[in-house]
Amino acid sequence: MKKFHKTLALALSLALCALLLAACGETPAPQGGAQDSTPADGAVVIKIGGTGPLTGGAAIYGNAVKNAAEIAVEEINAMDGIHFELKFEDDQHDAEKAVNAYNTLKDWGMQISLGSVTSKPCEATSAETYADRIFALTPSASSTAVIELDATADPVTYKDNQFQMCFTDPNQGSASAQYIYDKGLASKVAVIWKNDDVYSMGIYNTFVARAAELGLEVVSDTTFADGNDTDFSVQIADAQSKGAELVFLPMYYQPASLIFNQAKAAGYAPAWFGVDGMDGILTLDGFDTALAEGVYLLTPFNADSTDARTVAFVDKYQERFGDIPNQFAADAYDCVYAYYQACTAAGITADMSAEAVCEAMIAQFTTMSYDGLTGDGMTWDATGAVTKSPKGMVIQNGAYVGLD
Amino acid sequence: MKNLLHNKNLRSQLLTYGFVIVAFAVLQLIAAGGGMSSSLKGMLVPICAYVVMAVSLNLTVGVLGELSLGHAGFMSVGAFMGVTAAISLQSAVPAPGLRLFIALVVGAVFAAVVGFLVGIPVLRLKGDYLAIVTLAFGEIIKSIFNNLYIGLDARGFHVSLLQDRTNLEQGGRLILGGPMGISGIQKLSTFLAGVILILVCLFVIFNYVNSRTGRAVMALRDNRIAAESIGISATRHKMTAFVLSAAMAGAAGALFALNYSTVVPNKFDFNTSILVLVFVVLGGLGNMFGSILAATALTILPEVLREFQDYRMLIYAIVLILVMLGTNNAKLRSLFEKLRRRRREEQS
Numbered sequence: 174m175k176k177f178h179k180t181l182a183l184a185l186s187l188a189l190c191a192l193l194l195a196a197c198g199e200t201p202a203p204q205g206g207a208q209d210s211t212p213a214d215g216a217v218v219i220k221i222g223g224t225g226p227l228t229g230g231a232a233i234y235g236n237a238v239k240n241a242a243e244i245a246v247e248e249i250n251a252m253d254g255i256h257f258e259l260k261f262e263d264d265q266h267d268a269e270k271a272v273n274a275y276n277t278l279k280d281w282g283m284q285i286s287l288g289s290v291t292s293k294p295c296e297a298t299s300a301e302t303y304a305d306r307i308f309a310l311t312p313s314a315s316s317t318a319v320i321e322l323d324a325t326a327d328p329v330t331y332k333d334n335q336f337q338m339c340f341t342d343p344n345q346g347s348a349s350a351q352y353i354y355d356k357g358l359a360s361k362v363a364v365i366w367k368n369d370d371v372y373s374m375g376i377y378n379t380f381v382a383r384a385a386e387l388g389l390e391v392v393s394d395t396t397f398a399d400g401n402d403t404d405f406s407v408q409i410a411d412a413q414s415k416g417a418e419l420v421f422l423p424m425y426y427q428p429a430s431l432i433f434n435q436a437k438a439a440g441y442a443p444a445w446f447g448v449d450g451m452d453g454i455l456t457l458d459g460f461d462t463a464l465a466e467g468v469y470l471l472t473p474f475n476a477d478s479t480d481a482r483t484v485a486f487v488d489k490y491q492e493r494f495g496d497i498p499n500q501f502a503a504d505a506y507d508c509v510y511a512y513y514q515a516c517t518a519a520g521i522t523a524d525m526s527a528e529a530v531c532e533a534m535i536a537q538f539t540t541m542s543y544d545g546l547t548g549d550g551m552t553w554d555a556t557g558a559v560t561k562s563p564k565g566m567v568i569q570n571g572a573y574v575g576l577d
Numbered sequence: 578m579k580n581l582l583h584n585k586n587l588r589s590q591l592l593t594y595g596f597v598i599v600a601f602a603v604l605q606l607i608a609a610g611g612g613m614s615s616s617l618k619g620m621l622v623p624i625c626a627y628v629v630m631a632v633s634l635n636l637t638v639g640v641l642g643e644l645s646l647g648h649a650g651f652m653s654v655g656a657f658m659g660v661t662a663a664i665s666l667q668s669a670v671p672a673p674g675l676r677l678f679i680a681l682v683v684g685a686v687f688a689a690v691v692g693f694l695v696g697i698p699v700l701r702l703k704g705d706y707l708a709i710v711t712l713a714f715g716e717i718i719k720s721i722f723n724n725l726y727i728g729l730d731a732r733g734f735h736v737s738l739l740q741d742r743t744n745l746e747q748g749g750r751l752i753l754g755g756p757m758g759i760s761g762i763q764k765l766s767t768f769l770a771g772v773i774l775i776l777v778c779l780f781v782i783f784n785y786v787n788s789r790t791g792r793a794v795m796a797l798r799d800n801r802i803a804a805e806s807i808g809i810s811a812t813r814h815k816m817t818a819f820v821l822s823a824a825m826a827g828a829a830g831a832l833f834a835l836n837y838s839t840v841v842p843n844k845f846d847f848n849t850s851i852l853v854l855v856f857v858v859l860g861g862l863g864n865m866f867g868s869i870l871a872a873t874a875l876t877i878l879p880e881v882l883r884e885f886q887d888y889r890m891l892i893y894a895i896v897l898i899l900v901m902l903g904t905n906n907a908k909l910r911s912l913f914e915k916l917r918r919r920r921r922e923e924q925s
Binding site for chain 1: 614615616618619620623750756757758760761764833837838839840841844879880883887889890
């Protein structure tokens with residue numbers, strides 16, 4: 174027994190020393206995957222890296238992106254032409270760990286990056302990709318700080334090699350106001366929003382600003398926050414008493430489902446209007462879909478669409494991972510295909526350095542137009558923000574129906 | 578000189594300084610030779626920050642003998658105040674080195690003030706009660722920063738709580754935006770600055786421990802009643818150690834935050850406090866050299882384990898358990914003791 178203890182203790186201390194040495198001894202030479210990067214047919218293989226929360230509270234987003242990107246890479250590798258090798262590292266939704274993960278990917282030899290899945294970590298990694306001249310296209314980090322280089326400069330300067338596949342949050346607010354105005358859905362509007370949530374606040378601010386420009390009258394403006402998000406009677410009564418014909422709900426679907434329920438109990442039946450956070454309400458457990466009848470929402474992606482590519486993607490995703498893909502997954506799928514299109518057009522080869530690829534990608538993305546699951550004819554300007562038209566949907570008989 | 582080297586305290590201090598300097602020199606050489614991975618290069622500054630956190634907490638836990646579970650709170654005060662200072666001085670002080678220095682000092686001063694305020698109620702308690710209250714203060718600090726808005730424009734600073742009511746003029750900048758934290762930070766921290774901060778903190782701690790106050794603090798730790806009976810003021814001496822520890826944590830926070838382009842209040846939560854406590858416990862209470870080694874090893878470890886992918890955090894936890902068991906093993910300790918004795922016999 175004594176001997177065992179000694180041996181164990183020695184082994185442990187040796188193990189710790191070995192780990193430390195291994196860490197210090199790591200060389201920046203691209204390691205591993207030597208056999209993967211030269212497939213039998215001699216196709217070009219580009220190394221794509223990305224970071225996202227695969228563990229922890231935000232893991233649902235990171236895993237959605239990772240899964241969808243894997244599907245896209247598999248599909249592309251089954252075709253002729255450019256092939257991809259994907260490596261996705263966990264950042265636990267933390268800026269420090271995202272930078273660590275990014276550096277690991279750099280050691281691996283990453284040539285183009287999917288950035289990070291969530292906004293704050295992506296802000297941190299985008300500063301690194303900018304300094305290292307590695308091109309990054311994030312599927313889902315929607316904050317404007319991700320693409321901004323210096324927000325205090327006048328005019329604001331942007332990182333030239335950081336692009337987004339998703340809308341920035343503010344963009345959704347103005348698009349919603351425009352949509353309501355264009356379709357003549359209402360003239361008196363109420364807004365209920367969550368004032369401790371960046372997403373909700375970002376959409377609210379631009380919605381109100383755009384509504385004022387268009388002459389939409391915001392008659393009721395009420396808020397809620399974490400902790401008091403179960404009783405909406407005050408907000409609903411305010412909207413009702415001021416005669417709002419439409420209630421705008423820039424929020425995720427859980428509080429929205431309660432609002433629908435409580436408004437029905439109060440006998441209030443305005444038109445409802447949501448944004449992409451509303452996507453998912455029909456699959457919410459225990460939710461009576463009749464309550465969401467007639468709800469409008471503006472979202473770049475919906476899994477119930479009958480578009481052939483979307484159906485194929487949703488089927489494949491569901492078969493492999495057992496879930497219905499969300500918007501994060503669709504954005505990630507689009508990112509990989511956008512890279513495929515850009516790399517093919519630019520004639521990228523496997524031995525090109527990340528800097529060379531970066532310059533070629535900037536040239537491609539600022540000029541090309543891409544059709545994907547989350548929109549047709551997407552374009553990017555030099556700031557890195559995407560221009561795509563959100564699709565208007567309305568819920569009818571428990572399903573999304575596209576509006577034109 | 579010979580006598581000096583026979584002084585056990587001094588020898589271990591010189592060994593610690595020497596280790597830090599040699600490690601710095603070796604790493605710089607490796608980096609200059611191009612043999613360092615980006616992964617390790619990216620971790621150098623955070624390692625320095627965690628080392629400073631560990632040695633500063635070791636002052637509270639090891640020397641003062643009080644368990645503090647809210648050390649990350651002081652780190653966050655230092656981080657946010659230090660970065661705020663660095664951002665506001667962006668045009669006034671263009672030299673990055675000087676601005677980093679000012680940020681570290683501002684971070685340390687604010688953290689010391691908060692440490693003093695927290696210390697007033699906390700240090701009246703003992704043992705487990707004190708530990709729980711420090712935990713609570715750590716959470717309070719986090720929640721304050723989650724609701725604090727600081728903006729800067731031509732009219733000066735504007736501060737508001739709960740909601741952004743700073744009403745900045747055109748060209749003003751919202752520096753701290755509640756749960757959004759701070760964005761667009763210019764990276765100022767360097768490995769050299771981190772190593773200098775470590776050396777300064779070690780110098781302060783070693784001299785403090787060997788001073789009159791330090792000895793009084795250790796006497797209080799070992800037997801409070803006996804110490805008080807000979808006229809040592811418990812509150813005053815404990816307070817100096819606590820404030821010193823908070824100040825160093827503040828400097829570490831500023832160093833850490835200025836290494837990334839963004840920082841959020843939730844980063845400095847309970848988990849971070851515990852992580853630093855793990856460094857201290859693993860390195861040995863009161864053992865600064867041990868803290869340095871433990872902080873370095875445990876910061877690098879999760880990155881080394883990346884190749885295990887999904888099992889990474891599980892393996893990290895298992896390694897942690899095994900290391901704790903291993904280093905706490907009486908037999909292992911006696912083995913080391915035996916080796917040491919043998920060497921001493923050989924020398925003499």
